[in-house]
Amino acid sequence: MALLDIRDLSFSYPDESKPALNNFLTAREGEFILLTGPSGCGKSTLLKLIKHQTAPAGRMRGQVLYHGKRVEDYLPLTLSQEIGFVFQNPDNQIVMDHVLQELVFGMENMGYEPGFMKRRVAELVHFFGFEPWLEKKTSEMSNGQKQMINLASVLLLNPKLLLLDEPTSQLDPVAAKQFFSIIEQLNQDSGSP
């Protein structure tokens, strides 16, 4: 069964006569899918509709199925953990004052056990090389660093589906290459082809 199955999806924002998007897509476990298109073609809108909690107000037709079930029929907690979303604008995602607080915020909301959180954060901080940032204020970080922090916070929940909205738009070419090699490594380690 497909991990994600989008069927005849159409969505219009309130007071807009023209749909913001109209499409279909199927994703299987272990796959990388790249959505491209000009500004305003609906890439962000589509991603927001996949993670149901981030869906904007408007008229939606068609279906977004995750593991064969409509996303609106899942418990919010399940989608929060299983579908990780890194927003296009990193400032819209950062909520805490310090980097370490930001990293653990999602895990705390899930109610994970403290010992488990410590181990998982330690592993990921080491993997990303975030040690020098941990005590820093999130407001002092560059947009590219914020994007990496958002990615790490999302990965701490061990999502099954990762939605990345223009994840390298704030990164220089070297950091962008590192970003994709991290994603590729994670996919090889945990994605089942």
Ligand SMILES: Nc1ncnc2c1ncn2[C@@H]1O[C@H](COP(=O)(O)OP(=O)(O)OP(=O)(O)O)[C@@H](O)[C@H]1O
């Ligand atoms: N909150 C909103 N209210 C009304 N229209 C919106 C809203 N957000 C986006 N739109 C419109 O919906 C369409 C799709 O926008 P969306 O942000 O999904 O595109 P995008 O492909 O992500 O663009 P970009 O590459 O610039 O990020 C555009 O025409 C946009 O103006």
Ligand SMILES: [Mg+2]
């Ligand atoms: Mg966008």
